[in-house]
Amino acid sequence: MAAPVFIIAASVSAELHQAMIEARGLALTAKNARALAVRAGSKTVGFRAITDFIEELASAIISQSRVINHHAEKLSTQAVTAWHSDNAMAHFRWVEAQKPEHLASIRPHINQCDKQLDALNHELQIGLRDLIGQIDESYKHIRTANLIATSSHVEAATAGDFREQLEVIADNIRKTADRIAAHLNRANSLLSQNHRERKIAC
Amino acid sequence: MLATVLYEDGDHRWIMFARDPGKPDGIIDTNQYLIQSGNEAILLDPGGIELFAPMLSSVLKYVPAEGITKLFASHQDPDIISSLGLWDQALPNAELYSPWLWESFIRHFGMNNITYKAIPDEGMTITLGRIQLQFIPAHYLHSSGNFHVWDAKAGILMSGDVGAALEEPGAPLWVDSMERHGPKMKKFHQRWMPSDAAKHDWIRRVSALDIKIMAPQHGRLFKPPHVADFLRWFEQLPVGVAIKG
Numbered sequence: 001m002a003a004p005v006f007i008i009a010a011s012v013s014a015e016l017h018q019a020m021i022e023a024r025g026l027a028l029t030a031k032n033a034r035a036l037a038v039r040a041g042s043k044t045v046g047f048r049a050i051t052d053f054i055e056e057l058a059s060a061i062i063s064q065s066r067v068i069n070h071h072a073e074k075l076s077t078q079a080v081t082a083w084h085s086d087n088a089m090a091h092f093r094w095v096e097a098q099k100p101e102h103l104a105s106i107r108p109h110i111n112q113c114d115k116q117l118d119a120l121n122h123e124l125q126i127g128l129r130d131l132i133g134q135i136d137e138s139y140k141h142i143r144t145a146n147l148i149a150t151s152s153h154v155e156a157a158t159a160g161d162f163r164e165q166l167e168v169i170a171d172n173i174r175k176t177a178d179r180i181a182a183h184l185n186r187a188n189s190l191l192s193q194n195h196r197e198r199k200i201a202c
Numbered sequence: 203m204l205a206t207v208l209y210e211d212g213d214h215r216w217i218m219f220a221r222d223p224g225k226p227d228g229i230i231d232t233n234q235y236l237i238q239s240g241n242e243a244i245l246l247d248p249g250g251i252e253l254f255a256p257m258l259s260s261v262l263k264y265v266p267a268e269g270i271t272k273l274f275a276s277h278q279d280p281d282i283i284s285s286l287g288l289w290d291q292a293l294p295n296a297e298l299y300s301p302w303l304w305e306s307f308i309r310h311f312g313m314n315n316i317t318y319k320a321i322p323d324e325g326m327t328i329t330l331g332r333i334q335l336q337f338i339p340a341h342y343l344h345s346s347g348n349f350h351v352w353d354a355k356a357g358i359l360m361s362g363d364v365g366a367a368l369e370e371p372g373a374p375l376w377v378d379s380m381e382r383h384g385p386k387m388k389k390f391h392q393r394w395m396p397s398d399a400a401k402h403d404w405i406r407r408v409s410a411l412d413i414k415i416m417a418p419q420h421g422r423l424f425k426p427p428h429v430a431d432f433l434r435w436f437e438q439l440p441v442g443v444a445i446k447g
Contacts, residue, residue: 084312088291091255098259105266106258106292113291 005124006079008194012131013072015187019138019180020065026145026180027058029172033152036169040162047155047166053148054173061141061180068134068187075127082120088113132191138184145177203253203260206375208415208423209356214239214333216358218417219260221371226252230368232281233419235360236261236270237353240331244272244299245289246351246360247282247419254285258292272297272330273316274337276362276419277345278304287312299328299337303347321349338407340364342400350408357414364404365432366390367421377422380431386421388439395441405437 030051037048092110096103152170159166204223209216220233234257235246243265249257261270270293275283277300286308289296294315300308302320309318325337336352344363351360367386377383395401416424416432424432 084287085291088288091258091288092292094255095259095262100259100262102262102264102266105268106262109267109292109294112294 004079004083005128005194006076006083008190009072009076009079009128009131011190012135012187013069013076015183015190016065016069016072019183020062020069022176022180022183023058023061023065026061026173026176027055029169029176030054030058033166033169036162036165040159040166044155044159044162044166047152047159050148050152050155053144057141057144057148061138064134064138064141068131068138071127071131071134075124075131078120078127079124082117082124085113085117085120089117128191128194132188135184135188135191139181142177142181142184145173145180149174149177203256205260205263208235208417209358211356213331214355215264216353216356216415216417217264218375218423219257222253222256224256229253230281231371231420233417233421233423235351235417236264237330237333237335237351237356238265238269239333241269242271242331243269244274244330244335245270246274247276247362248273248285248289250281250284251288254288257285258288267293268295270296272299272328274298274349274351275300275304275308276340276350276360277301277348278307279345282419283308284311286316290314290316301345301347301349304345323347325349340400340404342395342397343404344394344396352411354411357412359408359411359413359416361408361416361418363394363419364391364436365416365418365421365424367418369421373422375423377424377428377432380428380435383422383428384435387435390420391436391439392441392443398441401436401439401441405433409433 033047033051033054037044037051092113095106149170152173153167156163156166156170203219204221206218207215208218215238217236218233219236221231229250229252232247232249232253234249237244237246245261273289273296275298286298290313297317297319299319299321302322305318305320321337323339323341325339327334327336333353333355336354337349338352340348340350340362342348348362350362365387367383368390369386413429414425416429
């Protein structure tokens with residue numbers, strides 16, 4: 001059975017929260033790289049420029065993750081409201097089948113609930129589509145991180161005594177990018193699965 | 203859901219809803235009450251989520267939705283009011299009367315439309331159509347913020363968990379012998395009711411009332427002389443027994 005949307009959205013939010021924590025680690029790596037570049041002086045001029053990119057990248061991932069996290073949380077809350085309305089509609093349908101004498105008196109509220117459910121489902125569809133788009137956007141940052149890691153390795157090769165330390169930093173960038181990508185993949189897979197199942201259900 | 207008219211005088215009615223044959227196993231059976239007067243009605247302890255649909259269907263046989271202007275929850279338990287989120291969709295203009303103590307807890311059941319009317323500790327009186335209903339303090343019996351409903355005109359006291367018994371399905375509606383019924387209530391009252399002081403305070407209050415029907419939230423109802431029998435039985439019963447030594 002497909003997981004309800006509020007669980008999917010909350011899980012996506014949790015994945016992005018983890019991605020944000022990883023990006024904070026990337027910001028720390030950038031600070032270490034900067035300190036090292038200062039100590040190494042003229043041998044690491046190229047690397048010093050790269051540290052600016054790393055800092056910018058970390059900051060961009062943190063801010064993007066925060067936006068997606070917030071969006072997913074909001075979506076999860078909306079999905080809970082939709083689930084409540086859906087639940088209420090199921091109960092109302094049962095009551096309608098019993099044909100109680102004053103059924104007509106409850107019809108306006110049933111219609112209102114039905115309308116609200118339609119509107120919520122529509123908003124959820126749009127919200128989920130936006131979320132998928134935002135996660136796709138985040139992959140650009142991962143590609144950038146991998147480019148930076150490659151450039152860092154190249155710069156490290158000419159850094160003499162500091163080569164080993166700069167290579168550790170370059171490896172850190174790549175590993176962090178991989179971990180962030182894993183969180184994005186999991187979020188993406190949750191959303192894609194839900195999207196496919198919704199399509200089949202339609 | 204079995205509906206029983208307990209009292210009828212013109213447009214003033216008490217209806218009890220209970221013994222739902224479709225109730226899932228493992229859920230405690232509950233008595234729900236509807237009081238009507240004039241164009242208004244109040245649902246007392248409307249019950250849990252699982253009972254919502256049969257309750258709504260039963261209630262709509264007697265009164266249109268717009269006629270149910272008030273709900274009452276004696277306390278915060280799920281068998282009392284966990285259906286609130288659904289009533290909130292069905293009766294968006296209704297008011298919920300419930301202890302002030304539980305407002306921020308009861309709202310967790312979902313309440314976007316219904317208005318919460320907090321009952322102060324000392325209780326209060328409201329007008330329903332052409333009658334007055336009194337919310338009588340029953341704190342610690344068993345909940346720390348707890349009220350019962352007294353309808354002086356009908357002589358009916360809705361006594362929440364006081365007088366409740368957990369019985370097998372198909373049990374009769376009325377208590378016919380305290381000797382036989384007492385053992386069915388004993389454990390429930392001894393374990394669920396924590397305070398002898400609270401018990402005595404409640405007995406003092408309700409002894410002053412001319413009770414023709416005492417209607418608990420679980421099990422059978424009491425008529426005289428069994429109401430007085432119950433008060434005597436309850437008075438001598440030690441409660442709060444889970445505390446050892």
